[in-house]
Amino acid sequence: MRNLLAILERELKSYFLSPVAYVVLGFFLVATGLFYYNIINWFDRMSMQSMMMAQQYRQMPQPINVNMMAIRPLFHNIAIIGLFLVPGITMRLFAEEKRQGTMELLATSPLSNWQITLGKFAAALVFYLVMLLATGVFVGLLFFFGNPEVMPILTGYLGLLLVGGCFISLGLLFSAFTENQIIAFVGAFAVNLAILSLGWLANFVGPNLAAFFSSLSPIEHFDDFAKGIVDTKHLIYYISFMFGAIFLTYVTVESGRWRGAR
Template sequence: MKNALTIMWREFRAYFGSPLGYIVSGVYFFLVGLVFYRVLIGFSNICLQSANNPYYLQQLNVNEWVVRPFFGLTRFIFLLMIPALTMRLFAEEKKNGTAELLLTAPISHMELVVGKFLGGLSMVMFLLGLSLLFPAILFWVGNPDLPPILTGFLGMVLLGASFVAIGLLASSLTDNQVIAALSSFGMIFLLWLISWVTGQVNPLLGNVLSYLSLIDHLEDFEKGVISSTHVIYYLSVIGFCLFLTQRVIESKRWR
C-alpha cells in the first residue's frame, strides 16, 4: 500500500510538472464556472418572473433549480476532461520506457495499478474539491439544503473514479496517448448512452441495460439519497476495470 501511495503522489505531481495539469484545470474551471453562472442567472430570472406569484415562488428551490443542473452539466465536463487526464497514466510510461523502471521494481502489479488509479483520482478530487467553491457561493447568497449537495458530491466522486478506472484500462492497452484518450472517451460514452435504448427493448433487457448505465445510478445521489445499490455499482465498475488493467499489465510479460 505504501508503494501505491508513492506512485499516486508521483502521478499527482507529474500533472503539475507538465502543462497538462494546468490546462485541464484551467479549461475545467472555465467551463464549470460558465455552467454555474448560466444556471444561476437562469434561476434568478425565474425568481424575478414569478415574484408576483407567491405560490410559484414557494415551489422554487435552489437545490432543484441550481445544484442539480450544475452537477448534471459538470458530468459532461468530466466526460471530456477525464480521458485527457487518464490517457497518459500507462501509455506515456510505455512510450518513454519508464514502464521498465516500474515493472522491474519490487512492487506488485496491483500496487502499481492502484497507485496509478489513485494518482488519476487525486487529480479528479483536486478539480472537484475546488469546484465546491460554486455551491459554497449559494450558501452565501441563498439558503440551499446541504445534504443533497453532499450526496451529489459523493455521486460525482464515484462517477469520476469510475471514469478514471475506465481511462486507466484504456491507457494500459496502448502506448499512444491519443488512442488511449479516444477509446476511454468511447467506452465511457457508450456506458452513458446505454440508458437511451432501455425504452426500446423488452423490459428485462431494458432493466439490465439501465443497471449498466453509468448515469442512471446518479439520480438518487442528487436527490440526497445514498443507496448501497448505486455505491456497489460504481465500486464494481472500478474494481472490474482495475482487475482488467492488472491482467493487461501482467500479460505484457508473457508476450
C-alpha cells in the same frame, strides 16, 4: 502500502508538473462556469416569475428549492463534463511509461503490478477530487440565492467522485493497452460515450430493456446521490465497475510483464 504511496506521490508530482493537467483543469472550470452561468440565469428568471405571480394574486411567493433547481442540474452537468475530460487525465498513466521505456524499469522493480495499478488509479482520482473541490466556489455562491440543504450537496459530491472513479478506471485500462496517448484518450472517450448513450437509449425501448440499459450507466446511478440519497445498490454498482476495470488493467499490465520477461 509504502510502495503504493510512492507510486501515488510520483504520479501526483507528474500531474502537477504537467501542462496537460492544468489545461484539463482549466477546460473543466470554464465549462462548469458556463453551465453554472446558464443555470443561475434560469434560476433567477424562475424566481422573478414566482415573485410577480405572488404580487399579482397577492400571495406569499412560493419558496424555490435551490437544490432541485440549481445544484442538482449543476452536478449532472459536472458529471457529463467529466466524461469528456477524464480521458485527458488518464491517457498518459501507462502509455507514457511505455513510450519512454520506463515501464520496463517498473517491471523489474520490487513494486507489484497491483501496487502500480492502484497507485496510478489513486493519483488520478486525487487529481479529479481537486477538480471537484475547485467547483465548490460555484456551489458556495448558491447560498446567496437561498438556503440549500447541505446533505444533498455532500452526497452529490460523493456521487461525482464515484462517477469520476468509473471513468478513471476505464481510462486507466485503455492507457495500459497502448503506448500512444491519443489512442488511449480516444478509446476511453468512445467507451465513456457509449456507456452514457445507454441511458439515452432507455427512452426509446420497452420498460424491461429501459431498466436494463439505465442500470449500466454510471450517470443514471448518480441521480439519487444528487437528491441526497445514498443507496447501497448504487455503491455496489460503482465499486464493482471500478474493481472490474482496475482488475482488467492489472491483467493487461501483468501480461505485458510476462511478455517482457520472455
